[in-house]
Amino acid sequence: MNKLIERVKVTERKEKPDPSSLGFGQYFTDYMFVMDYEEGKGWHRPRIAPYEPVTLAPSASVFHYGQAVFEGLKAYRAADDRILLFRPDQNIKRLNRSCRRMSMPSLDEDVVLEALTQLIDLEKEWVPRERGTSLYIRPFVIATEPCLGVRPSKSYTFMIVLSPVGSYYSSQLEPAKIYVEDEYVRAVNGGVGNAKTSGNYAASLQAQQKANELGYDQVLWLDAIEKKYVEEVGSMNIFFVINGEVVTPALSGSILSGITRASVIDLLRSWNIHVREERISIEEIYDASVRGDITEIFGTGTAAVITPVDELNWHGKKLSINDGQIGRIAEKLHQTLTDIQLGKEQDAFHWVVEV
Template sequence: MNKLIEREKITSKKEKPDPSSLGFGKYFTDYMFVMDYEEEKGWHHPRLTPYAPIMLDPSSSVFHYGQAVFEGLKAYRTEDGRVLLFRPEQNIKRLNRSCQRMSMPPLDEELVLEALTQLVELEKEWVPREKGTSLYIRPFVIATEPSLGVKASKNYTFMIVLSPVGSYYGDQLQPINIYVEDEFVRAVNGGVGNAKTSGNYAASLQAQQKANELGYDQVLWLDAIEKKYAEEVGSMNIFFVINGEVVTPALSGSILSGITRASAIELIRSWGIPVREEKISIDDIYAASARGELTEVFGTGTAAVVTPVGELNIHGRTVIVNDRQIGEISKKLYQTITDIQLGKVKDPFHWTVEV
């Protein structure tokens, strides 16, 4: 497999950014991975090449009809200097599910894992060591056929770029405030809500801007039909702790199947805590809070891992969660997942892959 991937050497290396001010997705490493697709050839010419701008025809399908999918995962530096990936095979499987939904050709999952591993191995010195930092990995596929006909493209490019990052929300365990969006909708069952496609995120920006102007960090989307049931937050899946049980919206076809979400459910159940995946109305959440039964709310996602929620704005009504403090389940979940990702504890689920 190694021999299939070409490697072009760079002439000079970039200066590494200050690890204390990385932010998220602002800096990029020396190399990237690129592979091309043509209908007659299939996927071909996999290569590691210097990070550089790409040239696309102005009529490339991606610009006009939105065939673009992506993934996000991370590489972590352990205390003894090793580099670990967290469940990369699940991200690759989800990438292919997104490709299928967007009428894009599937990728060889073994080759993608090999390419990803080789790229991270090549860029190991970019994996930061400071607490709360990691190397973010962004695989993506775009349609590149120069054509203005409304149809699936015959040409595609698959790429992987890397970016050293800090915590997504700054102080990682500081509870955030969430605005429940009841005007705009994100996705509908039968649409593309369960695909990680670029247009989903473009459609979320106006609601996110509104939430920010009102002083909230993120948007919680409701279902598109009744605007009644909780679905997901802009950058993460959502969980509620009610009467000692953990409740999270079921994967209905309009919700992204999060890798961290699945890991959290498996972990919480292994602790003997009940987890229910079901439709849950936002009014029931408000009622549970009024009864004093809503003890925690938290989100899960690759970027932030676990993020506690301290306040919800539900139809203009403020709900304070756990006195704006991180809850016990959120805290334990964050600690356990990050300890596994950083190789600090035994990985009983075999989730990590050493580079």
């Protein structure tokens, strides 16, 4: 594969940003990976090239018909300076599932992993060393054919860009306040809710703005038909600790299958904590909270790993969780996952891949 991936050198290296002010997704490394697709020719010309603007025709399909999918994962720097990836194979598999749902060509998973590994190895000095930092990895595919016709594009570009990032929220493990959205919906079963496609995120922005204006960090989406059943939060899957059991919405076709979600379920079960994946209504959550049966709520996702929730607002009814304190299970999950990601704890599940 080394001989197959072309490399184009940058003429000048960028100055690296101050690690204490990275934020999220604001800075980008010197290089990116690019590969093209043409109908009848397949994926071809894989290359690592300087990070630079992309030129597309104004009539490119992605602008008009929304064929665009993406993924998000991270590279971490261990204490011994190794660069580690967390379950990259699962992100690549999910990228292909998204491609299939959006009528886009699948990628060779081995080629993508090799490209990812080579790119990060070349850019390893961009993986920050400070606590809570990492190198965010954004693979994505867009439709590039210049054609105004409602059909799948005949050409595509696959790219990977890298961004050194700090914590997704201003403080790690800071509890989030969640607004339960009852006007807008995110996705419907049979739609594209289980694909990581760009339009899903565009459709969520208005509700997210409303939540922010009301003083909330994120939106909790309900099902699109009855607006009754809990689905997911804008940037994460959601979990409830009820009477010592952990409950999370079952994957129904309208919920994104989170890799951190799956990892959390595996960890909890390995600790002999019972996990139920089922349909659960917001009314059941409210009633359980009133009875004092809910001891924790937390979200899971690549960006923040584990996010405790200390308040839900549903129809103006505010549910306060655990007196604003971080729950025992959420704290243990966060510690265990981040220790595995940083190579501090034995990886019994074989989730970590060294670059």
